[in-house]
Every structure is written in structure tokens, then in C-alpha cells.
Amino acid sequence: MAHYARGSAVAVIRLCNPPVNALSLAVLQALEDGLKKADADPSVKAVMICGENGKFSAGADIRGFSSPERHGGALGPIVSLIESSEKPVVAAIEGVALGGGLEVALGCHYRIAHMKAQMGLPEVTIGLLPGAEGTQRLPRLIGVPAALDMITTGKHIPATEALKLGLVDEIVEENTIEAAIRLANKVIGQPLGPRRLSLKPIPRLPNMEAFLREALVRVKQQARGWLAPELCFQAVRAAAERPFAAGVRRERELLQVLLTSGQARALQHAFFAERAVRRWAAPSGASWSSAAPQPVRKAAVVGLGTMGRGIVTSLVKANIPLVALEQNLEYLNKGRKAVMLLLEREAMKMEGGAQTLDFHNPARLHFTVDFDLLRDVDLVIEAVFENMALKKEIFHKLSKICKPGALLCTNTSALNIDEIASATSCPQQVIGTHFFSPAHVMRLLEIIRGRHTSPTAIATAMQLAKALKKVGVVVGNCFGFVGNRMMFPYVQQAVFLLEEGSRPEAVDQVLEDFGFKLGPFRMSDLAGLDVGWRSRKDQGLTGPSLPSGTPARQRHGQRYSPLPDLLCEQGRFGQKTGKGWYQYEQAGGRTATPDPWLHSFLSHYRDTHHIKTRFIDQEEILERCLFSLINEGFAILAEGIASGPEHLDVIYINGYGWPKHRGGPMFYASTVGLPRVLAKLQKYSEVHPDVPGLRPSAFLKKLVAAGNPPIKEWMSYLSQQSSKL
Ligand SMILES: CC/C=C\CC(=O)SCCNC(=O)CCNC(=O)[C@H](O)C(C)(C)COP(=O)(O)OP(=O)(O)OC[C@H]1O[C@@H](n2cnc3c(N)ncnc32)[C@H](O)[C@@H]1OP(=O)(O)O
Numbered sequence: 064m065a066h067y068a069r070g071s072a073v074a075v076i077r078l079c080n081p082p083v084n085a086l087s088l089a090v091l092q093a094l095e096d097g098l099k100k101a102d103a104d105p106s107v108k109a110v111m112i113c114g115e116n117g118k119f120s121a122g123a124d125i126r127g128f129s130s131p132e133r134h135g136g137a138l139g140p141i142v143s144l145i146e147s148s149e150k151p152v153v154a155a156i157e158g159v160a161l162g163g164g165l166e167v168a169l170g171c172h173y174r175i176a177h178m179k180a181q182m183g184l185p186e187v188t189i190g191l192l193p194g195a196e197g198t199q200r201l202p203r204l205i206g207v208p209a210a211l212d213m214i215t216t217g218k219h220i221p222a223t224e225a226l227k228l229g230l231v232d233e234i235v236e237e238n239t240i241e242a243a244i245r246l247a248n249k250v251i252g253q254p255l256g257p258r259r260l261s262l263k264p265i266p267r268l269p270n271m272e273a274f275l276r277e278a279l280v281r282v283k284q285q286a287r288g289w290l291a292p293e294l295c296f297q298a299v300r301a302a303a304e305r306p307f308a309a310g311v312r313r314e315r316e317l318l319q320v321l322l323t324s325g326q327a328r329a330l331q332h333a334f335f336a337e338r339a340v341r342r343w344a345a346p347s348g349a350s351w352s353s354a355a356p357q358p359v360r361k362a363a364v365v366g367l368g369t370m371g372r373g374i375v376t377s378l379v380k381a382n383i384p385l386v387a388l389e390q391n392l393e394y395l396n397k398g399r400k401a402v403m404l405l406l407e408r409e410a411m412k413m414e415g416g417a418q419t420l421d422f423h424n425p426a427r428l429h430f431t432v433d434f435d436l437l438r439d440v441d442l443v444i445e446a447v448f449e450n451m452a453l454k455k456e457i458f459h460k461l462s463k464i465c466k467p468g469a470l471l472c473t474n475t476s477a478l479n480i481d482e483i484a485s486a487t488s489c490p491q492q493v494i495g496t497h498f499f500s501p502a503h504v505m506r507l508l509e510i511i512r513g514r515h516t517s518p519t520a521i522a523t524a525m526q527l528a529k530a531l532k533k534v535g536v537v538v539g540n541c542f543g544f545v546g547n548r549m550m551f552p553y554v555q556q557a558v559f560l561l562e563e564g565s566r567p568e569a570v571d572q573v574l575e576d577f578g579f580k581l582g583p584f585r586m587s588d589l590a591g592l593d594v595g596w597r598s599r600k601d602q603g604l605t606g607p608s609l610p611s612g613t614p615a616r617q618r619h620g621q622r623y624s625p626l627p628d629l630l631c632e633q634g635r636f637g638q639k640t641g642k643g644w645y646q647y648e649q650a651g652g653r654t655a656t657p658d659p660w661l662h663s664f665l666s667h668y669r670d671t672h673h674i675k676t677r678f679i680d681q682e683e684i685l686e687r688c689l690f691s692l693i694n695e696g697f698a699i700l701a702e703g704i705a706s707g708p709e710h711l712d713v714i715y716i717n718g719y720g721w722p723k724h725r726g727g728p729m730f731y732a733s734t735v736g737l738p739r740v741l742a743k744l745q746k747y748s749e750v751h752p753d754v755p756g757l758r759p760s761a762f763l764k765k766l767v768a769a770g771n772p773p774i775k776e777w778m779s780y781l782s783q784q785s786s787k788l
Pocket residue numbers: 082083085121122123124125126134135136138159161162163164185186189191192193194195318335338339
């Protein structure tokens with residue numbers, strides 16, 4: 064809705080559609096009606112447009128994009144209608160003016176913003192472009208470079224920056240509405256021609272052609288298969304090169320391409336999935352709606368290795384006073400140095416720098432080797448070496464030292480939360496908080512509830528994720544939880560493909576072309592091959608505890624590849640040693656080059672094990688890696704480890720570099736079609752009967768038998784499940 068009211072000479076149109084005043088068709092209709100009413104009323108001399116509840120508008124109603132033509136098509140003419148008004152129209156921007164909301168403001172003749180307001184054209188992030196003439200008006204107002212930056216990245220900018228760019232005419236600290244009405248009264252009778260952006264020429268650059276050429280290279284490099292940034296670029300280029308009307312026609316053509324590309328649907332799924340996971344629920348019946356978080360006034364991190372350092376940095380950035388603990392002074396000093404370096408770098412990126420972060424103040428960040436200093440903290444995050452005995456020892460100590468009610472979190476990436484909790488006297492306060500490396504950068508926080516974890520503990524961990532500006536996803540307790548458990552069969556397939564005839568660079572290329580930032584081998588070299596090796600040794604899969612006589616390529620009757628173990632035995636741990644699946648310029652180097660040594664090692668390995676080398680095409684590489692990962696996802700859903708497919712998608716997008724424009728693995732499966740996923744898994748499973756990861760999950764089969772229902776309905780088939788599942 065939009066409420067129309069007339070004060071003295073200024074009519075007020077208030078956009079009203081809580082919580083963010085999204086521009087639904089009803090809101091647009093009411094806006095149009097209001098404009099026409101104001102136009103027809105001779106006593107109205109000016110119009111002011113604002114939003115209800117301190118928010119201008121978050122743009123078009125994304126839920127309405129199921130009927131996209133009507134949606135995109137409806138807004139452009141209204142923006143034109145605003146601009147062509149013979150009475151001055153002022154936008155009063157409070158809260159947010161995003162997407163279509165900002166396009167409405169660009170149609171207005173004047174824009175005034177509250178200093179805390181945020182503006183942006185984030186359409187690119189949901190696979191679209193600002194299709195209500197925004198790609199044509201914004202460059203005319205702020206110039207091509209700034210407009211291109213805003214439109215191709217979708218970033219939100221604060222009002223202060225908007226003022227510098229000339230996006231708004233004025234910013235105010237107090238009442239924006241009153242200021243806008245004052246401005247509207249002031250400009251009554253002034254010529255509107257110069258204020259109509261469609262009539263303005265594009266600010267010229269001395270080297271526009273060269274600028275655009277270089278910008279296109281940058282945009283393409285960053286997009287990696289994501290279509291919207293490049294099409295946003297093309298629309299802005301049209302603004303630079305064509306008259307307004309022709310630019311608008313080009314914008315519409317490009318928007319149509321995006322609307323039918325499938326990527327917009329995937330990105331919108333990702334948008335709503337990220338919001339859906341906030342509404343967590345546990346099998347016990349506890350949920351986000353009934354559980355309240357405890358305040359975290361002071362926290363502690365135990366262990367200052369790579370993960371601990373990132374976690375400390377993350378907590379300091381969230382302004383949470385903190386104790387950072389190591390086992391001895393040598394490790395403490397090493398950790399402190401590394402943390403300080405990270406924080407200095409982070410401070411340099413922030414307005415206000417080190418003062419904002421305040422990490423030199425021991426009252427805010429205290430380094431110690433004294434466990435006693437954890438007595439008064441509200442929450443501890445343990446981030447030590449991945450070893451059950453060590454973790455249990457630490458949790459036993461923590462449960463004795465920490466105050467009653469303190470939350471005890473473990474950053475384990477795979478170990479059993481219940482076993483860790485069993486070392487404490489308060490298992491209800493123990494929870495997994497699995498950060499991803501680098502912990503101060505990666506958005507995902509996998510939150511693992513143990514059998515005894517209390518609803519308050521879950522709510523507190525979710526609240527912590529929010530404070531750290533991360534996406535918290537609550538999952539159940541099993542080996543590898545959700546993310547790593549799905550990753551195991553994916554990596555396993557990648558290694559099996561090498562055994563059968565492929566090469567690391569061929570496998571990585573296929574998955575990077577699909578959109579992953581790094582293929583499995585480049586990723587493994589970055590993370591360090593020794594991490595998995597240690598875990599396999601602990602599981603008795605390799606190393607001294609492996610019973611003699613165990614076949615080299617079989618464990619527990621299933622296919623096993625010793626390739627990663629063999630590389631580790633050669634000291635090839637990846638980037639850190641300068642050699643892994645690739646070779647690097649030096650230990651710690653970042654540039655991966657295919658390694659002839661590895662190629663001949665693989666040939667020799669195949670000869671030793673009598674494996675006939677065969678050519679493996681891209682389709683097989685993609686399907687075996689991705690479908691085995693997805694298959695595990697279905698097993699996870701059936702076991703109740705995650706509450707829905709969107710949880711898995713959010714985890715993969717935010718923690719594992721899954722290309723967002725493909726909507727996450729489970730959404731991707733829904734677009735491929737479950738019958739096809741099932742048929743392919745069946746085919747590969749027949750060829751490799753000793754690989755459980757390729758054996759289709761019962762839940763996947765059930766969904767196919769049910770006629771391939773839409774992703775939103777999957778979980779309902781689970782609740783009606785029979786004992787077969
Ligand atoms: C054809 C081209 C023409 C126009 C194109 C467009 O305008 S496309 C839309 C462009 N706008 C956006 O992409 C903005 C999306 N929203 C946001 O970035 C954030 O929601 C926002 C506004 C910064 C607020 O963030 P906050 O963290 O405060 O709240 P939250 O994200 O949880 O949102 C609250 C609920 O509002 C729903 N919502 C937000 N924006 C929209 C929208 N544009 N359309 C529909 N619904 C929207 C969001 O899903 C939340 O709902 P909930 O039921 O609680 O999950």
C-alpha cells in the first residue's frame with residue numbers, strides 16, 4: 064500500500080508494506096494513484112515520497128518475481144511518471160532505499176537522506192539488473208565509473224558516501240520527513256528540466272572506451288559464470304553510448320535474458336534460504352520462536368592456531384571483550400603476533416581504524432596462559448588441535464573453571480559433540496561452532512547441537528553468528544556434520560577419477576568451470592593434505608594401526624584410494640610444502656602448476672594396481688563429484704541432521720565456495736531434475752558397486768517415485784516417511 068495525505072501545499076505519499084516496504088504490485092498501484100491524485104489537485108504544489116516505519120523501500124517484492132514480466136514492467140513506467148511530474152517530487156530516504164526503491168528515488172527531482180540511510184542497487188545479487196531504468200539514470204547522476212561499481216557489485220553505500228557521489232542532494236541528522244517537506248516547499252516553482260535525470264547527458268570521461276574495456280575484463284574475471292554482472296555492465300555501457308530511450312530499450316532486452324536464465328531463480332532461492340535458516344528448529348521441538356539467547360558480554364578462545372586466530376579476530380571485530388588462551392608462552396607469543404597482524408590489517412580496511420577495533424586495550428583483548436582467567440566469561444570457543452583426547456581434557460577443565468551457565472563451544476570440524484560434552488558436568492551447555500578458514504572472513508558458522516544441548520545454547524550460538532555478521536546454520540551431530548560429510552564423497556570421487564585416468568588439473572578445471580572458486584585438488588593443496596591424513600590415521604584407515612594384510616585399495620569391504628596418503632608419505636602436504644597435487648614456486652607459494660612428477664607417479668600407481676587408464680570426459684567428472692555430494696545431502700535430510708534442503712544450500716554457498724548463481728547443491732539437483740540425478744547415480748553405482756557414495760539414497764528414490772516434487776515440498780515427503788527410509 065501507499066498512503067496518500069495532503070498537508071498544506073505538499074502531498075505526502077508513504078510507501079507501506081512491512082517489514083521493508085517492498086514494492087508489490089499493490090504498492091505500485093497505490094503509488095501511481097497517489098501521483099495522479101496529486102497531479103490532479105491544483106492546491107498541491109509539490110509531492111514528497113517516503114516509506115513507513117523509517118524505511119524508504121527495499122525494492123521490488125522479490126517473492127513476486129514468479130510473475131516477472133508484470134513486475135519489472137510495472138515499475139519503469141511509474142518511475143517515468145514521477146520524473147515527468149510538473150510538480151517537484153522529493154524522496155525522503157530513511158533506512159534503506161534499495162533496488163526498485165532507489166530507482167523510485169532516482170525518478171524524483173530531489174533526494175534527501177537520513178545520515179544513517181543505506182542505498183544501493185543490489186539486483187545483481189539476485190541475478191537481475193536495475194530494470195526500472197536505474198541503469199540509465201544512475202550513470203547520468205553520478206557518472207559511469209561510480210554507477211558501474213554500484214550496479215555490478217550491488218553494494219550498499221552509506222548516506223555520507225551517497226552525498227559525496229552526488230546521489231543525494233542533502234543528508235540530515237534529525238527528522239528526514241520534515242526536512243524533505245521543507246525542501247519541497249522551497250523548490251516549488253523552480254524549473255524541473257535540469258532535475259530530470261533522463262534529460263541529463265552522461266558525464267564524459269576523457270577515456271571512456273578504454274575505461275569500459277578494462278572494466279569489462281574486471282567484471283568478467285570476478286563473475287566466473289554468474290551472468291548478471293556482465294549484463295549489468297552492458298546496460299551501463301548502453302547508457303554511456305546511447306540516448307536515454309535507446310538505453311532503456313537495451314536495459315529491457317538484457318533484463319529479459321536474466322529473467323529467463325535460471326540464475327535469477329537460483330540466487331533468489333539463496334536469498335530466501337539464508338533467511339529461512341534463521342528459523343531453526345531442533346527435533347526436541349525447541350525452536351527460534353521459543354528459545355531466548357543469553358547475553359555474551361565476554362568471551363574466550365582457547366588455542367591460537369590458524370582457526371583460533373581467525374576466531375579471535377572475528378570476535379574483536381564484533382566488539383566482544385575477549386580472553387585469548389594458549390597452553391604455553393611460546394605458543395601464546397606466536398599466536399598474539401599473528402592475531403595482531405590480522406587485526407592491524409582488518410583495522411586498515413575500516414573507517415576509524417585501530418581505534419574502532421580497540422584491540423590494544425587489554426580490557427578488550429587479553430592474552431594469557433592462565434585458565435583461571437576464564438572464570439567470568441559467558442562463552443568459550445575451543446579451537447585446539449583436532450584430537451578427541453585433548454578436547455575432552457580441555458572441556459573437563461572448562462566445566463570446572465567456567466561460571467555456571469557459560470556456553471562451551473568447540474570448533475571441531477568433524478568430532479562427536481556428545482563425546483566432547485561427556486567430559487563435562489554440563490552437557491546442555493556444550494555446542495559445536497564450526498568456523499571456516501579464514502574464520503574472520505568466511506561467512507558460515509555451522510552450529511552443531513548435541514543430544515543434550517539446550518535450546519538456550521542454540522539460541523545463543525545463533526545470536527553469536529549474527530553478532531559476528533555470519534550465517535549460522537543449526538545442524539545435528541554426526542561425523543563431519545553437514546558440510547564436511549557431504550564433502551567426503553565429493554573428494555573421494557575426485558581421487559577415484561585420478562586412479563582411473565584423470566589428472567588433478569582436469570578435474571579442477573571442470574569444477575571451476577562449473578563455478579567453484581577452487582576445484583577439489585587446488586582446495587586440498589590450500590587446506591593442507593596432512594589434515595585429512597591425520598584424521599585417516601586416527602580412524603585407522605592408514606598408518607601404523609592399519610592391520611597388516613589390508614588390501615591397498617580397500618577398507619571395510621569398500622573401495623579406498625591410498626593416493627592422498629602416499630603423497631603425504633612423500634612430504635607433499637600442498638602449498639605449505641611447495642608440493643601436493645600440484646607444484647608451487649616455493650613452500651608457501653600460491654601459484655599451482657601441473658606437476659610432471661605427479662603425472663608419472665599416477666601412471667606408475669595405475670600400473671602397480673593393474674588399473675587400465677581411460678579417458679574420462681567432463682560430464683562424468685562433474686556428475687560423479689556433484690551427484691555423490693548431493694546424494695549424501697539426501698541421506699542427511701532423511702536422518703534429520705538438517706531441517707531442510709535450504710540449510711545444505713546455505714552451508715555450501717557460504718562455507719565451501721559453491722557458486723551462488725547455482726543456488727546451492729540441493730537447489731541445483733532440483734534444476735537438473737531428481738530423476739536424472741537418480742538415473743546417473745544408478746548408472747555409476749552399477750560400474751562401481753564398492754563405492755557407497757554412489758548408491759542412491761532412499762530419500763532421493765522416494766522423491767523420484769513421488770513424481771519429482773518441487774524443492775519446497777521435499778521435507779513433507781520425509782514426515783510421511785515409511786520405515787523404509
Ligand atoms: C525488475 C527489476 C526491478 C526492480 C528490481 C528490485 O528492486 S529487486 C529487489 C532489490 N532489493 C533487494 O535485493 C533487497 C533485498 N533485501 C535486503 O537486502 C535486506 O532484506 C534488507 C532490506 C537490507 C533488510 O535486511 P535485514 O537483515 O534487516 O532484514 P531481512 O533481510 O531479514 O528482511 C526482513 C524480511 O523482509 C524480507 N525482504 C527483504 N527484502 C525484500 C524484498 N525486496 N522483497 C520481498 N521480501 C523482502 C525478507 O525476506 C525478510 O522476510 P522474512 O519472512 O523474515 O524472511
